[in-house]
Amino acid sequence: MDPFARDVFAIVRAVPAGRVTTYGAIAEAIGQPRGARRVGWVLNKSFRVLPPVPAHRVVNRLGLLSGAVHFPEDHSMAALLAAEGVVTEGGRIVDFEAAFWHPVNELRE
DNA sequence: CATCTGACCTAGT
DNA sequence: AACTAGGCCAGAT
Numbered sequence: 001m002d003p004f005a006r007d008v009f010a011i012v013r014a015v016p017a018g019r020v021t022t023y024g025a026i027a028e029a030i031g032q033p034r035g036a037r038r039v040g041w042v043l044n045k046s047f048r049v050l051p052p053v054p055a056h057r058v059v060n061r062l063g064l065l066s067g068a069v070h071f072p073e074d075h076s077m078a079a080l081l082a083a084e085g086v087v088t089e090g091g092r093i094v095d096f097e098a099a100f101w102h103p104v105n106e107l108r109e
Numbered sequence: 110c111a112t113c114t115g116a117c118c119t120a121g122t
Numbered sequence: 123a124a125c126t127a128g129g130c131c132a133g134a135t
Contacts, residue, residue: 023117027130033118034129040116041132060117067116077116 004030005042009049011103015057017084019101020093022061029103043067056080063096 007030015021023036032038039058046053056077060066068077068091078088087094 024119027117032130035131036117036119037115037130038117038132041130043116055116058116065116070116 002042004032004035004038005045008039008042009046009053012043012046012053012055012058013051014103014106015054015101017054017057018086018099020057020059020063020081020086020096020099021101021103022059024061025102025104026058040067044070054080057084057101059093059096063093063100065091065093 008026011026011029012021023039024033026039027033027035043053043055043058046055055067056071058067065077065081065088071077071080078091081088081093086099093099
């Protein structure tokens with residue numbers, strides 16, 4: 001599998017429930033600070049991979065649910081987040097700063 | 110085969 | 123502060 005995609009999946013799976021991260025932060029953690037756009041592309045394929053990838057915990061840097069349209073109606077991005085305690089309003093995360101989880105800071109071992 | 114298009118972001122003007 | 127341009131690169135047209 002594409003190593004880039006593999007890294008993206010690994011990082012997204014590491015995001016704790018109730019927290020969120022961003023495309024740019026993931027790209028940065030991988031070592032490609034300008035590759036944010038690719039991260040989004042990889043997440044498109046993430047629906048059919050196993051184990052499942054919690055792609056709903058990834059938003060853009062403004063806290064907007066820019067990928068919400070790609071989720072099925074019965075499991076909307078906002079609903080999945082709400083089930084984990086992340087409050088959204090009008091397609092945007094309330095108190096985004098507090099919910100933000102930065103892979104570079106949190107994932108270091 | 111050549112463009113166009115994104116679940117984006119930064120840097121320059 | 124608003125705006126543009128550029129980088130990223132696989133799929134779709």
